[in-house]
Amino acid sequence: MTLQEDTKLLSVHNLGCIRGGRPVIENISFDLPGGKALVVTGPNGIGKSSLLRTLAGLIKAHAGSMTLEGAEDDLSVGQQAHYFGHADAIKPALSCRENLKFWQTYYGHPTRSPYQAMIEVGIEDLIDLPAAYLSAGQRRRLSLARLLVSYRPLWLLDEPTSALDKASEHKLEVLMAEHLIEGGLIIAATHAPLGLVDPLRLHLDRNLASEPALDDALSEPTAH
Numbered sequence: 036m037t038l039q040e041d042t043k044l045l046s047v048h049n050l051g052c053i054r055g056g057r058p059v060i061e062n063i064s065f066d067l068p069g070g071k072a073l074v075v076t077g078p079n080g081i082g083k084s085s086l087l088r089t090l091a092g093l094i095k096a097h098a099g100s101m102t103l104e105g106a107e108d109d110l111s112v113g114q115q116a117h118y119f120g121h122a123d124a125i126k127p128a129l130s131c132r133e134n135l136k137f138w139q140t141y142y143g144h145p146t147r148s149p150y151q152a153m154i155e156v157g158i159e160d161l162i163d164l165p166a167a168y169l170s171a172g173q174r175r176r177l178s179l180a181r182l183l184v185s186y187r188p189l190w191l192l193d194e195p196t197s198a199l200d201k202a203s204e205h206k207l208e209v210l211m212a213e214h215l216i217e218g219g220l221i222i223a224a225t226h227a228p229l230g231l232v233d234p235l236r237l238h239l240d241r242n243l244a245s246e247p248a249l250d251d252a253l254s255e256p257t258a259h
């Protein structure tokens with residue numbers, strides 16, 4: 036495949052990780068170009084979250100390699116990724132604005148003000164409220180706003196619609212579409228349809244734990 040100068044490409048080759056002393060993902064290989072999403076599916080406990088956490092650099096890969104070319108090549112994949120996991124990365128004693136300012140300072144590459152990001156997720160009225168006062172869905176939306184205050188090309192989304200109402204789910208669809216149009220990449224682990232247009236798909240299956248199936252991929256899985 037020929038890469039345009041500004042085209043990003045995430046390449047994952049034979050990735051594996053160990054948790055609790057046993058391998059939970061093995062031999063995961065795929066290519067994901069900028070502008071595309073990869074939807075990861077599979078039964079509970081198969082390793083979807085572990086895959087995302089490994090890509091985010093939160094779990095050490097015990098095998099394989101991953102690179103993200105075309106962005107900041109000197110940074111690791113995790114350093115170029117926003118990780119939106121089950122736990123909301125929110126400090127309850129800080130206001131919503133202070134939480135977003137903290138993350139923007141930490142991540143760098145500012146794209147929107149905290150207030151603009153809060154408008155995007157529809158909770159701008161709560162911007163000066165301590166995050167401890169937010170409902171579960173509001174916390175989730177604040178967590179989502181964290182992705183909007185700083186640019187990172189790769190979004191790693193673990194069950195991103197959990198606790199979101201229908202309007203927020205729709206907003207998430209729009210935000211994901213915008214990120215892809217701008218050449219970003221998304222990997223989403225999900226049990227729910229996410230409204231992504233024509234995503235690549237990786238289904239992890241218990242019987243195929245060492246041979247994940249990647250449909251419609253740029254490169255065939257190379258499980259050995």
Ligand SMILES: Nc1ncnc2c1ncn2[C@@H]1O[C@H](COP(=O)(O)OP(=O)(O)OP(=O)(O)O)[C@@H](O)[C@H]1O
Pocket residue numbers: 054055056059077078079080081082083084085086224
């Ligand atoms: N902190 C941990 N220590 C040890 N083992 C863990 C840990 N977290 C998860 N596991 C194990 O790793 C395996 C994969 O878990 P993971 O959370 O990645 O699955 P999942 O596909 O995301 O599941 P779900 O659909 O339920 O969210 C499971 O067998 C789980 O028991």
